[in-house]
Amino acid sequence: MADQTFRLPDLGEGLTEAQLVAWRVQEGAHVDVNAPLCDVETAKAVVVIPSPWAGTVQKLHARPGDSVAVGAPLVTIAAQGAPASAEPAAEAAPSTLVGYGPGGPEAGIRRRARVAPSAAVEPSTDVRAAPFVRQMAKEKGVDLAQVTGSGPGGRITKADVDSAAAPAAAASAPSTDGERRISVVGIRKAIARQMVRSVSTIPQFTEFAIFDATNLMAAREQRKASGRPMTPLPYFIAGVVKAVRAYPLMNSSWDESRDEIIVKQPINVGVAVNTSQGLLVPVLRGADKLELEAIAEQSAHLVDGARAGTLPPGQMSGGTITVTNVGASGPVETGTPIINPPECCVVAFGAIKPRPMVVNGQVLARSGAWISISVDHRIVDGALATEFLTALVAELESIRA
Amino acid sequence: MEPVTMAKAINLSLRDALAGDDDVLVFGEDVGTLGGVFRITDGLQKAFGSDRVFDTPLAESAIIGICIGLALRGFKPVPEIQFDGFIYPAFDQIVSHVAKYRNRTGVSMPITIRVPFGGRIGAVEHHSESPEAYFTHTAGLKVVAPSTPGDAYALLQSAIADPDPVIFFEPKARYYLKEEIDTAKEVPIGQARVARGGSGVTVIAYGPTVGIALDAAKAAEKENISLEVIDLRSLSPLDMPTILASLQKTHRAIVVHEAPVFGGFGGEIVARIADDGFDLLEAPIARIGGMDTPYPPARYEKLYLPDVDRILEAADLALAYG
Amino acid sequence: MADVVRVVAADDPVRPLFSPAGELTADARGTLGLSPDELRDLYHKMVWIRRTDQEALNLQRQGELGLWGPYQGQEAIHVGTVAALRPTDWIFPSYREFGMGMCRGIDPAEMLTLFRGLSHGPWDPRRYHFAPLVIPVASQVPHAVGMAMGSRFKHGDDVVLSTFGDGATSKGDWHEAMNFAGVFRAPVVFLCQNNRWAISVPLAKQTAGSIAERAQGYGFPGIRIDGNDVLAVLAAVRAAAARARQGDGPYLIEAMTYRMGPHTTSDDPTRYRSETDLERWNVKDPIPRYREWLQGQGLIDEASLAAINREVETAVEATRNRLKSAPVPAAGEAIFGRVYQHPPDSFLEERQEFESSLESN
Secondary structure (H helix, E strand, O other), X not given: OOEEEEEOOOOOOXXXXXXXXXXXXXXXXXXXXXXXXXXXXXXXXXXXXXXXXXXXXXXXOOOOOOEEEOOOEEEEEEEOOOOHHHOOOOOOOOOOOOOOOOOOOOOOOOOOOOOOOOOOOOOOOOOOEOHHHHHHHHHHOOOHHHOOOOOHHHOEOHHHHHHHHOOHHHHOOOOOOOOOOOOOOHHHHHHHHHHHHHHHHOOEEEEEEEEEOXXXXXXXXXXXXXXXXXXXXXXXHXXXXXXXXXXXXXXXXXXXXXXXXXXXXXXXXXXOEEEOOEXXXXXXXXXXXXXXXXXXXXXXXXXXXXXXXXXXXXXXOOOOEEEEEOOOOOOOOOOOOOXXXXXXXXXXXXXXXXXXXXXXXXXXXXXXXXXXXXXXOOOOOHHHHHHHHHHHHHHHHOOOO | OOOEEHHHHHHHHHHHHHHHOOOEEEEEOOOOOOOOOOOOOOOHHHHXXXXXXXXXXXXXXXXXXXXXXXXXXXXXXXXXXXXXXXXXXXXXXXXXXXXXXXXXXXXXXXXXXXXEEOOOOOOOOOOOOOOHHHHHOOOOOEXXXXXXXXXXXXXXXXXXXXXXXXXXXXXXXXXXXXXXXXXXXXXXXXXXXXXXXXXXXEEEEOOOHHHHHHHHHHHHHHOOOOEXXXXXXXXXXXXXXXXXXXXXXXOXXXXXXXXXXXXXXXXXXXXXXXHHOHHHOOOOOEEEEEOOOOOOOHHHHHHHOXXXXXXXXXXXXXXXXX | OOOOOOOOHHHOOOHHHEOOOOOEOHHHHHOOOOOHHHHHHHHHHHHHHHHHHHHHHHHHHOOOOOOOOOOOOOHHHHHXXXXXXXXXXXXXXXXXXXXXXXXXXXXXHHHHOXXXXXXXXXXXXXXXXXXXXXXOOOOOHHHXXXXXXXXXXXXXXXXEEEEEEOHXXXXXXXXXXXXXXXXXXXXXXXXXXXXXXXXXXXXXXXXXXXXXXXXXXXXXXXXXXXXXXXXHHHHHHHHHHHHHHOOOOOEEEEEEOOOOOOOOOOOOHHHOOOXXXXXXXXXXXXXXXXXXXXXXXXOOOHHHHHHHHHHHHHHHHHHXXXXXXXXXXOHHHHHHOOOXXXXXXXXXXXXXXXXXXXXOO
């Protein structure tokens, strides 16, 4: 006669406890298999629990009204006649074969702990590099913390690691006749690729004009006086947007694969920014939806972000027309800008300077600047480009304070 | 062999399967007398009789439900769901039974469910959907989507011969694409193909988007950008070795499908690459697909669907990462 | 309208056996042609499956089963149906037809491993021509129709029995399957066990019309019978199966019965039905009714009743012991083993990873 303890099973798919309502047996009483032991009330129903064994009730582990956890001892029975081997697991483990209840150990099975990744974790510095680049750096023994990144936002690129791994002398070694070789990586490489793509795939022509910036400068003076200064750039962007509205074909791209011209709906103005890394073109999205103030605010944010290297790549793509400044200072008046593919047009503004202009038949000193536009000749012919440029000049000259 | 359309290639494949195995049955809505709304089953009832190729009542759940009983009896049912958007009434039968019956009983379910899918055909609502992710998410199923007539022929042969259930998605926008096919060529389930070799960025596509990806690769070539296009052919199981081999070269990937990106099958591809190819990556992986909206009215579908420009932009972005 | 199949009396071999109230007529009862042994065996089987049902309930309360769905009150249908069919006729059950499986020869201890959380389907359906228990209500009915269509295509002489409850008749799958069966003239007998309760929802809230009469709309006959009379069930299923076997198509039997127990061990019927309802059906309990009939016919005496009880007790105790010593399959095999016949490599890798994670360290 071995004592066996019957533990409260999970009586209904995920229950965790039951309340003992009443015992139907007393300690010392004999019970048969399936004889009613007690009534318990679960969250779902009141049920009668039948005895799993025949024998003498040794101990009742709970009183009516007690809350019994699933897996907790309910009753101990001195089993009669049945050899211990008939119920081998009865004492050892809670009889909650299907339900779980609180606490009970998972018998027999233990999942092996996951092996930590073998790769050493990079220290959490400000190093920004793709997984592949980190892996390469590790293989080549390059300490990324010592490498200056040339990628977007200062990311360390594969090429940066390559040059860092090469002996310093080899990286930019003066050759015997005084040459120096600079490895072309990152933004320099991206610019090169984009410019080759432009010049080799787009037949482009350039037109020039001078506009009278006297009104624009007066407007700026007035703003300055009222403590709200503004650079010329927002005026340029706003002027371009208005001229593009009148000539939507300037806001398009050439789809070689389908022999189609895609006329873009939103006007997303790329703003060429000279940075320490090279030329970047952040994009002012939906410029056609913005008032001058918003253009000023957002373009300033884009320019600052581009210079600081904090703009996400998404803010440097998707432009539909580009604006650039040539000769913001110094003697340069204008230049021939190169289209930023797949766009149709790029507009370059020269420096606003005092210059002699003929107004009403008289030579007067006025503020003026050059504008040049380069245009995709597949899409736009000279006549249309001239109309666009004329409209742009008219826009800029009619600025009111 | 004369060039044949994908529609004809599938017809030939069904015909060869019916001729090669008396247990193959083809049935569904309008597949008998009419030959299917896309004429995929054209002439099959005439050739094999109405006990082997037959019209059913208009009831997708029962069309799939009877497959269980037929398969238990030893048949190899090849039901057709008329359009992607009409598979949902059969969803319970597919998920609760077709996918799980073998696990429940040990009896194999050699069922091939053919589903025309995808858009770009100017259709009304419910006729342009891409429901593949519901099924790739279901254990017990295999999910394939050919993009060429030759692959459609061969993959359907593999699907029907497979003892496990296969959801066979047919890109209906490519039904009338023609090529010469070699009916002796085998395409096992689970093998992707490199549709175009390249070195710059890997573009992963299947079914209807393979053509777009190839167009993008051609356009990119003119700009000296090299795209490698992988045609998955099989979504579940997914051929990771082919994807990873490509990433060894390119370190950049773009996934293109018509289904909405959010929760789409592309997410699984990206996650698997992150798991198995973490150290190969040089740039974030772009997913190009439908927006998180219901499929739009046909007039707007070209704006919704992946196109060459979106792939090229994603390629530019990926390449901008040094 | 010429195409509509009109169900005519001559096409219905079941109806003449029954009174308008669905009782098996005395004439029909007299012409069943069962031997005394066969008649006693029906009783023996009913007692055996009821006692096994009770034991399963006990085993659940003792923590040996996770869940149990009792079928007490429906034994006449379980036993009568199987007795009416050939062993090669397929049966597609829902989830409460445990007793039918036992009558088909499946070891109850093996079947119970399903409720012990060891398997989703412990037997090979082809061995017993008994499909797995199916839990999503009515979803198994189209499977039965597919099997019956297959029988027709293969010119087999077997028929298929599809069984379901009253709740199932609310589902779209039920309608689609009935319609397919009518259109394809499939050799299938639909057996609705109308036990008046779909968990807690009574028949009146399940359907406003007659279930049996719906058969007309699908182009085949239907009848409502007393499902607590084992011989009535046997007679109806046998006649409907014979009709299907000779190529005359489907038949719908609505067998009126009562679920005397809870829906499952997780249910509490006192929350939705009264004792008086239960008492009304206690009177119609199929086992005492049939015992009294056998005694009235002089086909069974106290000694043979006692012998049956002894045999059943022994069988049930053996079932209990076999269940408690049922082997626990290895986790890898239980989880992965039967999903695919041709498992993909990635699937096998996941299995291997899982199995090696189980190795203790």
